[in-house]
Amino acid sequence: MAWDTEKTKRLLLDAAVEEFAASGFQGARVDRIAKSAGVNKERIYQYFGNKEQLFATVLDCQLKELAGAVPLTPEAAADLPEHVGRIYDYHVTHPHFARLLHWEALELGGDCELPAEEERTLHYLAKVDSILQAQQAGEVDPRLDARVLMLAVVHLAQMWSALPQVVKMLMSGSAADTPEARRAAVVALAAKMVAP
């Protein structure tokens, strides 16, 4: 049987995404990644160097994707609340992305060089620019700083996934608490926030 090193690499990366999203860097076990990928552990060191570099690779790929996943074009910025809704949808279908983002926040913090920092910064700044245009077009309250607004959008959109334990304590046993209601709630909140 022929070797398929690309496939092995991909298997490892996918397994690593799962493991790191679930347990973070410190909590992740290299053995588990290898085992769940059905690949020998040693491959990780040949392909990716070591655990730290594997983590960096995972963050690099996934967070790049996260920043660009729901594009905020100038047209999309005209309806910022709906955009928040779409990010919310993205978090629902890709729960490990938000987790990686938070692991990055806690384990790396804002003090050191980040994976894919330049590229992600550009992504964010492009979005800020779209918001600026929407402000000039009168579709978004021009009194708010566009960057602050962008940050608020990010946080509103992940309101339901960032602190599940708080959600649990607040929402325990509410029949009306459905995914659709949650989406509608963040969209409504965003709408009030950006209204001119």
Place this chain on the structure above:
Amino acid sequence: MAWDTEKTKRLLLDAAVEEFAASGFQGARVDRIAKSAGVNKERIYQYFGNKEQLFATVLDCQLKELAGAVPLTPEAAADLPEHVGRIYDYHVTHPHFARLLHWEALELGGDCELPAEEERTLHYLAKVDSILQAQQAGEVDPRLDARVLMLAVVHLAQMWSALPQVVKMLMSGSAADTPEARRAAVVALAAKMVAP
């Protein structure tokens, strides 16, 4: 010299708070806690059982405190934006509390029994009640679900501390980005959100 076991306990707990806030459960080292408290490691096992129970104790104390730190009385709920400002202040002066909250989110999640769950739930529900009263008094938009509003308040208030790397990428090199401006921004956002 007389023993002062209470003091040793407190030294250990304080050191544990620092260590767990900085590194989470998996990342925290029992040796480091003991060393930074200036106490022998074995004391931890005598006083707190094991690492896990120490972590639970730390979360229990600190998160109880966090939930009750900035009380949301019915009167305070009348000016919800200013309340958000006060929570923001609290996060600025107690940065490890928010970190513990996020470590709890990532490492425990919403699926298992939480430390001090009942007490914290009561804290939160009391706050929701205050918001409900403010809504009836016409000081807060009555169309929004009070619990959702509470969740949004929590998230807005920690907008600047939860994802420092995103803040960094968004705000890099902005002279106008001061603590006062940040506070004013979250207060303004909250004001628009809750306005009837």
Place this chain on the structure above:
DNA sequence: ACTATCTCCAACTGCTTGGTTGGAATCATG
């Protein structure tokens, strides 16, 4: 002052884990 009990600590144990190695199987090339 004697003894039982509590507080403290240095050194130790055993397991987990990141990382390595030596060699077998597979492939590409001349």
Place this chain on the structure above:
DNA sequence: CATGATTCCAACCAAGCAGTTGGAGATAGT
């Protein structure tokens, strides 16, 4: 098909870690 490079893997290693132990110093009751 011979040779050298590459992919794969089981077993191994050393370090770091949570948790333990045995005994020394301090205290309180009698």
